[in-house]
Amino acid sequence: AAGVIQSPRHLIKEKRETATLKCYPIPRHDTVYWYQQGPGQDPQFLISFYEKMQSDKGSIPDRFSAQQFSDYHSELNMSSLELGDSALYFCASSLEGNNQPQHFGDGTRLSIL
């Protein structure tokens, strides 16, 4: 079965640079979620979108923004990168509805030098 596709898998940036992470949800899934997982930590919710509108917001820094496009894929834009932004960034997708389970991609590993 098709899964959530994230690109790139690995990304290396320097401080103060910008980065864009992409997420392609499972076909027919219209809701996407972004999580950040630091080393040895559990995933932390950043933001979610349904039908191109922000659905919920968590601990996302002001330096980060995200959007969902008409084909339901989503992009997480990160600016003024800091060393502490080094982490795994996961995207998840689901069908619409509070009772729908979230299915995760394999993540983008972002390293800030």
Next chain:
Amino acid sequence: QKEVEQDPGPLSVPEGAIVSLNCTYSNSAFQYFMWYRQYSRKGPELLMYTYSSGNKEDGRFTAQVDKSSKYISLFIRDSQPSDSATYLCAMKPYNTDKLIFGTGTRLQVFP
């Protein structure tokens, strides 16, 4: 205190053993409960999903939820070396998209 507590392990068991993984939580608003399996350098893979107290079985896996005690469990029967991974419990209230994860339990099943 974290909203979701999970023993980090590591838990090491022989092949064929029954494994019990547990999480406790403090927020009575949690309505949906999930178990994910995460292999190294991979994303969390959904194993079990439930929103009611009681047991739910899927193959070798059984998820148990006790809302009155704020306690959930995952049982793995006939454990296999391929089950070696980190197991994360996750839960959320009705009116939010945010999953709250436990810290994960590392499981190793040796032949």
